[in-house]
Amino acid sequence: MSSSEARATKRLGASGASSSEARATNGLGASGASSRFPFPIPNGWFAVAFGDEIARGEVKPIRYFGEDLVLFRGEDDVARVFDAYCPHLGAHLGVGGRVEGDGLRCPFHGWRYDGSGRCAEVPYARKVPPKARVRAWTTAEKNGLVMVWRHAEGAAPSYDVVDVPDYGSDAWTPPERREWIVRSCVQELAENSVDAAHFRFVHRTNTVPVTETAEIRGHQLHVISHNVVSTPRGEQRGRIEIQAHGFGIGFTRFSGIADLLVVPCGTPIDADHTHMRLQFSVKKLPNSDATRGVGKAFIAEIERQFGQDIPIWENKIHLEQPLLVEGEAPLALLRRWARQFYSGVEAGAA
Ligand code: FES
Numbered sequence: 578m579s580s581s582e583a584r585a586t587k588r589l590g591a592s593g594a595s596s597s598e599a600r601a602t603n604g605l606g607a608s609g610a611s612s613r614f615p616f617p618i619p620n621g622w623f624a625v626a627f628g629d630e631i632a633r634g635e636v637k638p639i640r641y642f643g644e645d646l647v648l649f650r651g652e653d654d655v656a657r658v659f660d661a662y663c664p665h666l667g668a669h670l671g672v673g674g675r676v677e678g679d680g681l682r683c684p685f686h687g688w689r690y691d692g693s694g695r696c697a698e699v700p701y702a703r704k705v706p707p708k709a710r711v712r713a714w715t716t717a718e719k720n721g722l723v724m725v726w727r728h729a730e731g732a733a734p735s736y737d738v739v740d741v742p743d744y745g746s747d748a749w750t751p752p753e754r755r756e757w758i759v760r761s762c763v764q765e766l767a768e769n770s771v772d773a774a775h776f777r778f779v780h781r782t783n784t785v786p787v788t789e790t791a792e793i794r795g796h797q798l799h800v801i802s803h804n805v806v807s808t809p810r811g812e813q814r815g816r817i818e819i820q821a822h823g824f825g826i827g828f829t830r831f832s833g834i835a836d837l838l839v840v841p842c843g844t845p846i847d848a849d850h851t852h853m854r855l856q857f858s859v860k861k862l863p864n865s866d867a868t869r870g871v872g873k874a875f876i877a878e879i880e881r882q883f884g885q886d887i888p889i890w891e892n893k894i895h896l897e898q899p900l901l902v903e904g905e906a907p908l909a910l911l912r913r914w915a916r917q918f919y920s921g922v923e924a925g926a927a
């Protein structure tokens with residue numbers, strides 16, 4: 578066992594599972610621990626769908642946090658997420674289940690669950706077993722996303738989903754989106770945004786962003802940096818504001834030549850895979866062709882960079898004691914901020 582594995586074992590407190598136990602269950606222990614990274618699936622608000630991917634009355638099987646789930650939109654227009662398996666005989670509610678009112682009817686024997694996940698009816702029995710309920714996840718729909726609150730120990734939400742400033746505003750273009758599935762964990766992807774030096778080597782940029790301020794505000798991480806880009810009109814200074822609100826949602830605003838907004842959402846599929854959803858919006862310029870041009874170039878550039886990051890993410894390991902040098906303090910700060918989202922990881926670890 579390497580020393581990093583030993584550390585990983587020590588830091589997975591919640592289930593007491595060792596890293597080898599986690600591996601024996603196909604990489605996922607009872608705590609949702611990773612076989613590759615020294616932390617379990619984090620807590621917080623995470624996107625499970627774009628809002629328009631689930632119509633009223635529609636039911637979909639989904640899989641996140643190493644768990645099978647069902648996403649549906651009730652007749653009351655509220656998107657809900659339940660655990661997938663019916664407590665009667667284990668049918669998957671997302672495969673053939675039907676929306677009724679604010680809840681779901683199981684496809685197998687027709688037991689009906691209300692919007693809170695409680696079984697309200699067993700069609701062929703007078704009594705409903707008191708234990709007949711499925712876990713209903715706490716959900717919120719904002720910024721074009723259906724979000725769920727995920728907590729390893731079942732704790733209630735400790736913060737609200739941010740209302741992203743200017744999202745959906747008439748002064749900005751309608752959000753465009755892109756998605757990726759990456760074989761890495763959300764923390765590794767989050768670290769990328771504050772890793773200035775990689776821009777030159779992975780993304781081949783001429784300059785790298787310089788951090789002006791970086792601070793932790795509870796569940797939020799705020800980083801403001803600037804960069805200088807060469808344009809046909811000479812060098813232009815740009816400002817980059819990054820806010821992460823937990824691992825699951827945040828936003829980045831670029832201002833300078835144009836005002837740009839990115840809303841990145843990373844959701845753990847399991848401890849080693851992340852579903853990344855990005856939304857892009859541009860502050861409208863007086864000329865709509867110019868706005869379109871800026872938007873296209875902006876999305877193309879982020880797609881290019883994302884494509885370049887993927888092979889690094891998918892093949893790197895997580896070093897708990899990296900060798901950080903001058904200018905890399907934001908990485909250490911991000912790691913300090915990140916610890917609050919892991920159950921069973923000691924506050925003082927790493
Ligand atoms: S398994 Fe769902 S009602 Fe029987």
Ligand SMILES: [Fe+2]
Binds near residue numbers: 779
């Ligand atoms: Fe990158």
